[in-house]
Amino acid sequence: MTYKSIFAPGLFEGQTIMVTGGGSGLGRCTAHELAALGAHVVITGRSQEKLDTVLAEIAEDDGSASAYSCDIRDEDAVRATVAAVVQERGRIDGLVNNAGGQYRAALKDISTNGFQAVVRNNLTGTFVMMRETYTQWMQEHGGAIVNIIADIWGGWPGMGHSGASRGGTWTLTETAACEWAESGVRVNALAPGGIASSGFDTYDEAGTRWIQEKAMPVIPLKRFGTEAEISAGIVYLLSPAAAYVTGTCLRVDGGTPNWRGGWEIPPGGKTEPFLGFHRGSIPRILQEDPTART
Template sequence: MSRLQGKVALVTGAGQGVGQGIAYALAAEGAHVAVVGRTAGKLEDTCTEIRRRGGDALPFMCDVMVKEEIERCVAQVLAHFGAINVLVNNAQVVPLGRLLEVTDEAFMQGIDSGPLATMRMMRACYPYLRGDGAVVNCVSSAAVRWDASGYGPYAAVKEAIRALTRAAACEWGSDGIRVNAIAPHAMSPGMAEWVAARPEEAAAFFKTIPLGRVGDCEKDIGRAVAHLVCAEAGYLTGATIPLDGGQAYWG
């Protein structure tokens, strides 16, 4: 497959989980992948696997909560690859917990790593996405859970990203930039930790997924993202795509 042949994709949080799965899938479609994150070893592992499969990838260290690091990262990606055609904002510090438990500091980390980082990264990449670029932002179905207890702060930061996604789609459509969001369920390290910590809640949650399983980071999430940023989805923008096996009802 080579639907993204010659394109350059920047994926944040690509050292593991959903971000890694997306990086694998984009590389499989021929994209040169800038693998972005905070942990050098994990980034290199992702790049090594992409190269083993015959793809092209390079690691870039970046803490998305620091504006200067985002700007430096984008400049480094451009210096190496010469372009940025696809941006995937996946990195996120998750502020899980009930309203009386989550600290201000934890909530602000969610803001800084989520909507603020997403806006900063989109702004930094905007000049290079013009013409035929695509952005995919990772959000969550937590805001439409039947029981939002313990998920309010997390849902709040993810809903902010959804709002920014819609705004960017409306403002940048005339520039040839498409911007969509995905709300995935996948067996990432974070999901695995949640299952281990809350096995009864997790078991009940999984029973509500019509397809009867949790998604695979690459096959179910990454490949869907690869399709979203390809020409075949060229008339789709401003949408939230629930990659969750039918679990959430967005209404």
């Protein structure tokens, strides 16, 4: 089986595209689609074991990829990784800033260290990746950057530290889109809503219960999204079809931010999920709740 992308074969032939957090979840799926479309994909992450697994998968599917173990919180490591990619590949045409993380906690319970750790990972790490990719290659050659944020509209109770960092990434995206336009660099964001990825299985019992009982019922389209639906949005923003798109955010969220609580979402209304990722699977916690399956 191969990736069932809706985009034209060979779309990114000859290009090198970096995907941070490429060892699992959305990053893994995106790396597979980009490789299937002809790109050489450079995946980064903290777990070499996970990166090696994805490399083996892409090779088995006749794609081209390489991997660098890199913690985006380490400025020197990021600078060295970008330099190594430029030296090895001679170019960086696209960057997908996907790496990040958070945990559920009320603001009153978040320690200063915990808050700073999430901001350092989600916001500062993204900034350093953007800056180094721009100054080491894209400033002179152009390119496209996609920053993955989240459904932060109206605040994010229970994840205030992540909402703050993702909101910062959004304004960072807008700023870079303006400042770097003269170099032919497009910078956009993509905000996933509830997506059925392996990340769902990292939540504790309370988080799992919230996903199953609270999150899905308030999605107007009455289902979670798929990894392939996120990847398709990323591919569009990287593609020539988005040549006049910069400084914007593509929401892929089933309409969730549009619900304000005053309207009872009726049953039904599901759209058919796009299941392009041939190696994708339904997270364990959704398998346990058939009503929440995509």
